[in-house]
Structures are given as structure tokens and as C-alpha cells.
Amino acid sequence: MRITIEKPGYVSVECDAPLPCPFCGGAAELRQLAHTTTSRKVGKKWETVRVCIFAASTPLSSDTFWFACCQCNATTGKHCDTAQGAVEFWNRRHAASSAEGQVP
Numbered sequence: 001m002r003i004t005i006e007k008p009g010y011v012s013v014e015c016d017a018p019l020p021c022p023f024c025g026g027a028a029e030l031r032q033l034a035h036t037t038t039s040r041k042v043g044k045k046w047e048t049v050r051v052c053i054f055a056a057s058t059p060l061s062s063d064t065f066w067f068a069c070c071q072c073n074a075t076t077g078k079h080c081d082t083a084q085g086a087v088e089f090w091n092r093r094h095a096a097s098s099a100e101g102q103v104p
């Protein structure tokens with residue numbers, strides 16, 4: 001099932017519906033960040049560094065996505081380029097932990 005996730009300040013994204021948290025059954029919540037590059041002086045040299053955008057006047061297009069449980073804060077543990085990648089990783093982790101019967 002495809003869902004559309006809307007977050008204030010961010011462009012809405014479409015991805016597969018996330019499964020409940022493998023540890024506590026809580027709802028999975030999309031976390032996302034947008035980045036840009038800037039020049040920063042390191043010693044005597046200018047280097048291009050990647051920085052996170054915290055505020056913008058237009059909706060941000062995120063380039064980093066992961067899922068976290070809104071109850072126990074378990075995360076995918078991996079950041080993905082797309083919301084779809086993040087949900088697949090989250091759901092795969094869910095499948096793996098239920099198959100092995102792991103307890104956190």
C-alpha cells in the first residue's frame with residue numbers, strides 16, 4: 001500500500017506504508033532532512049562541506065530519510081536517499097527480527 005507523508009516544511013513524499021515497530025508495535029514515523037553544500041574555511045583552504053538545512057522559506061526537498069518508532073525511538077539505523085528506500089529498510093528489519101524472534 002502506498003501512502004503520502006506530509007510534514008510541515010517539507011515536500012510531501014510517497015512511499016510504501018511502514019510496518020509497526022518490530023520492538024514495541026508502535027507507529028513508524030518518517031524522519032527527514034534536507035542538505036545543501038556550502039564553503040567553509042578549513043585551515044587555509046576552502047572546502048565544500050555538506051550541511052543540513054534547518055529553515056527555509058520554501059518547502060524543503062529532503063535527501064536523507066529514515067524511519068523511527070514514535071514510542072520507543074527505534075530507528076532504521078540507516079539513512080536513505082529516498083523515503084521509499086527508508087521504508088524498505090525499515091520493513092526488511094521488521095521481517096528479519098520477527099523471523100529470528102529477537103528481543104531488544
Ligand SMILES: [Zn+2]
Pocket residue numbers: 021022023024025026069070071072073074
Ligand atoms: Zn517501538
